[in-house]
Amino acid sequence: MCSVNVPSMDTEETIPIDTAIFGLGRMGKVHLHNLASTFRVNIKWIVDDISVHDDIRTLLQKYRLEHVTRVASLEEADTVHSDTSVKAVFVCTPTIQHGPVIKKALTAGKHVFCEKPIATSAETIKSCYAVAKEANRSLFCGFNK
Ligand SMILES: NC(=O)c1ccc[n+]([C@@H]2O[C@H](COP(=O)([O-])OP(=O)(O)OC[C@H]3O[C@@H](n4cnc5c(N)ncnc54)[C@H](O)[C@@H]3O)[C@@H](O)[C@H]2O)c1
Numbered sequence: 001m002c003s004v005n006v007p008s009m010d011t012e013e014t015i016p017i018d019t020a021i022f023g024l025g026r027m028g029k030v031h032l033h034n035l036a037s038t039f040r041v042n043i044k045w046i047v048d049d050i051s052v053h054d055d056i057r058t059l060l061q062k063y064r065l066e067h068v069t070r071v072a073s074l075e076e077a078d079t080v081h082s083d084t085s086v087k088a089v090f091v092c093t094p095t096i097q098h099g100p101v102i103k104k105a106l107t108a109g110k111h112v113f114c115e116k117p118i119a120t121s122a123e124t125i126k127s128c129y130a131v132a133k134e135a136n137r138s139l140f141c142g143f144n145k
Helices: 026-036 056-062 074-081 095-107 122-135
Strands: 017-022 041-047 070-072 086-091 111-115 139-142
Touching: 017 026, 017 074, 026 041, 026 086, 041 074, 041 086, 056 070, 070 074, 074 095, 086 095, 095 111, 095 122, 122 139
Parallel strands: 017 041, 017 086, 041 070, 086 111, 111 139
Antiparallel strands: none
């Protein structure tokens, strides 16, 4: 009789990671689309200025996330940072907002994906990576194109 090693469905790789998206503008919607297409993440939070985004609920319905994803206003962002179930955040805010959002997320123990560029000055970029090193978390800057 031969035995076959079948991977367990309960390994860490199969458990979706709770995530949050900061900023649901042009690039945030690209990431929402991509993240909604993978079983590896659970989009637990979206943070943005709800008053200027009357399409957020429609988008959540489109991706069948209306019972999964919570929407937080900019003023409620700290609630998301302090949600210990959230392991990674996707920063898609305007560049000027990247530094503060990245540093808060890293300090709160989350891994961070940030849209390019991390910041507009080398000094701020270096300080963000210094916070990542101190927090022992990943800070990944990505391009879509
Ligand atoms: N990778 C690429 O190819 C590519 C292309 C375009 C833009 N970008 C980058 O992506 C980032 C976003 O650009 P965009 O065109 O999507 O901008 P956008 O203005 O369309 O969207 C930004 C969103 O962030 C929200 N926001 C502002 N401050 C926030 C905060 N503190 N917390 C949460 N949300 C906040 C705004 O309300 C808005 O909805 C920029 O850094 C830009 O340089 C990357």
